[in-house]
Amino acid sequence: AQSVTQPDIHITVSEGASLELRCNYSYGATPYLFWYVQSPGQGLQLLLKYFSGDTLVQGIKGFEAEFKRSQSSFNLRKPSVHWSDAAEYFCAVGAKGNTPLVFGKGTRLSVIA
Amino acid sequence: EPEVTQTPSHQVTQMGQEVILRCVPISNHLYFYWYRQILGQKVEFLVSFYNNEISEKSEIFDDQFSVERPDGSNFTLKIRSTKLEDSAMYFCASRTAISGNTIYFGEGSWLTVV
Numbered sequence A: 001a002q003s004v005t006q007p008d009i010h011i012t013v014s015e016g017a018s019l020e021l022r023c024n025y026s027y028g029a030t031p032y033l034f035w036y037v038q039s040p041g042q043g044l045q046l047l048l049k050y051f052s053g054d055t056l057v058q059g060i061k062g063f064e065a066e067f068k069r070s071q072s073s074f075n076l077r078k079p080s081v082h083w084s085d086a087a088e089y090f091c092a093v094g095a096k097g098n099t100p101l102v103f104g105k106g107t108r109l110s111v112i113a
Numbered sequence B: 001e002p003e004v005t006q007t008p009s010h011q012v013t014q015m016g017q018e019v020i021l022r023c024v025p026i027s028n029h030l031y032f033y034w035y036r037q038i039l040g041q042k043v044e045f046l047v048s049f050y051n052n053e054i055s056e057k058s059e060i061f062d063d064q065f066s067v068e069r070p071d072g073s074n075f076t077l078k079i080r081s082t083k084l085e086d087s088a089m090y091f092c093a094s095r096t097a098i099s100g101n102t103i104y105f106g107e108g109s110w111l112t113v114v
Helices: none
Strands: A004-005 A008-015 A018-022 A024-026 A031-040 A045-050 A056-058 A063-069 A074-080 A087-094 A108-111 B006-008 B011-015 B018-025 B031-037 B043-050 B051-055 B066-067 B075-078 B090-094 B109-113
Touching: A004 A087, A004 B006, A004 B018, A008 A018, A018 A108, A024 A074, A031 A063, A031 A074, A045 A056, A045 A074, A074 A087, B006 B090, B018 B031, B018 B090, B018 B109, B043 B066, B043 B075, B075 B090
Parallel strands: A008 A108, B011 B109
Antiparallel strands: A004 A024, A018 A074, A031 A045, A031 A087, A056 A063, A063 A074, A087 A108, B006 B018, B018 B075, B031 B043, B031 B090, B043 B051, B066 B075, B090 B109
């Protein structure tokens, strides 16, 4: 069965520090991978996606993610975190077509001064 | 930028009452979805809808749930007889037929059943 694991429930980083949020997936077919962000009281905003090609993908707000097939991972990174990045981050996996997305449990990011 | 809009943003209802959550998907999108997120838990798929019929549904989407596209713009989720455990954030989402599987989500409708 498809599954997504985000091993870190909560991460706290200092403003200006680098960030890496981990995501591991289990998926039988070739996966499509996504990162969404949810600010408090807000909906899910797409940060970036990977379908094929270059395994390092760039997204909005300075985020990037790298697909590593051998490790079944799709970790999200940002070189310098801003206080406005504090939010919940969800990794999701799907496939071509109408396959529903499967989400991880999310990682809550706190940013301190 | 076009967006998925949902109403109401928050609704409180008594157990056993019927609730209708409304969504206006992005105008050129053809696939529509409902997901839900119980507080503190992961986002879960409920149902997908295409060409005026359900294309897939999860185990959560039992007989108390129904979806409808009553006109060319709205997409609704009805919960016939709400239970306490239906309290959750309900997200509507949509996508085009040509954008791969990129799904765009609305801001959610927070349902509280008391």
